[in-house]
Amino acid sequence: MPTNVLVPVDGHERAFAGLEYCFASFPDATITALYVVDPTRDHYATVGDVESPEQRAQEAAARVLEAAESRAERHGRDLQTETRTGRPHSQILEHTVEENVDHVVVGSHGESPIAGTYLGRVGEAVVRRSPVTTTVVAEPPTELRERELPGRVLVPVDGSEQATAALVYALEEFTDAAITALHVVDLPFDHSVGEVKGTYLESILEELDERSEEILESATERADERDAALETDRSYGSPANEIVEYALDAEFDQLVMGIHGRSLAARLVTGSVAEAVARRSPLTVTLVRGSPHGT
Structure with missing residues (x-):
């Protein structure tokens, strides 16, 4: 704290x-x-x-x-x-x-x-x-003042150290909160356009979905290590926009995000995306710096 x-x-x-x-x-x-x-x-x-x-x-x-x-x-x-x-x-x-x-x-x-x-x-x-x-x-x-903080907390995760640090922060600092880890799959094509089954896009989607599952499973493990409850979810879209829309649609009270990500993974939820969310979100956003502590 x-x-x-x-x-x-x-x-x-x-x-x-x-x-x-x-x-x-x-x-x-x-x-x-x-x-x-x-x-x-x-x-x-x-x-x-x-x-x-x-x-x-x-x-x-x-x-x-x-x-x-x-x-x-x-x-x-x-x-x-x-x-x-x-x-x-x-x-x-x-x-x-x-x-x-x-x-x-x-x-x-x-x-x-x-x-x-x-x-x-x-x-x-x-x-x-x-x-x-x-x-x-x-x-x-x-x-x-109408919110009962910490309330419902949304933590976008992408597998980077910075996103993990944000999740650890939320789990350890907001022990009374209902926390959800969200992974936004940033597709290189419009997910709303028809079915991708049977096309070359199917393998791309499968690979991204598998990676998403790994990220969310890792988030769950972090919560289990702390005997903390954690919901997980996945959505598709442009990360900054999707994070804000998801938080509003699901009536979260605040967001916690990692910042200054330097992972080699493409299209991280850290760094510029976190700053963009802080600019656009009508909800409180905490930007966590540093690497995750503990296991």
């Missing part, structure tokens, strides 16, 4: 969703709310304002962090706060390294952590460059 969690906040309601997720998911962690003053931007200036941009920024930081502390108090949680000055994504990453943060939680704005301002555009850099596991919370706090 994460012990030192960083939540960047900027005053937007979506950013506070990151705090709500932490309060529900990490009951024993030390949580720090970080506000970064960007000296290149002044959103609070008004005509005739005698305050300097620095004064306005510091006052804004104080208001936002006070609001964060109020949310923590309502949950009966302690909250550390910090203000830093500089480029937001750089300061977030520097704090992560300097303070030995082991998990970063960012709230996204709207449909994507990339689009929008501050944490919107900053989220892209954090997701790509963070040295630790990162969670992107796409839902507003009001919707998040």
Whole structure:
């Protein structure tokens, strides 16, 4: 379980969703709310304002962090706060390294952590460059509070070390969750077009299905080693799109994925696919870095 969690906040309601997720998911962690003053931007200036941009920024930081502390108090949680000055994504990453943060939680704005301002555009850099596991919370706090986290967790698997690390993370950190391992078969042809039996495509499909069975069996073995229950399923399609659609159709509460995959296997569910899911998913997505620990 994460012990030192960083939540960047900027005053937007979506950013506070990151705090709500932490309060529900990490009951024993030390949580720090970080506000970064960007000296290149002044959103609070008004005509005739005698305050300097620095004064306005510091006052804004104080208001936002006070609001964060109020949310923590309502949950009966302690909250550390910090203000830093500089480029937001750089300061977030520097704090992560300097303070030995082991998990970063960012709230996204709207449909994507990339689009929008501050944490919107900053989220892209954090997701790509963070040295630790990162969670992107796409839902507003009001919707998040309606979920009983961890709830139902979907873990896409592809046989890579990174996907296995994500599965191990979910099995060990979300012991009360209902977890499903999903393998998406990315076919080199349109699976919806007629029958493939008797054509040259049949052998391709059989080979991919056999590989899928091996991957899902391996996932089940990981769960059995931990005396954990695990459902498995297989679907066909473009991985990023199919993962998001599957999660929504089956009413999952969140996704856990491996990132920065370097396997030689083609069309991995890690790396760019994980980032694409984080961009598109309206559900919370945790991107796990590192190799699986344990057996």
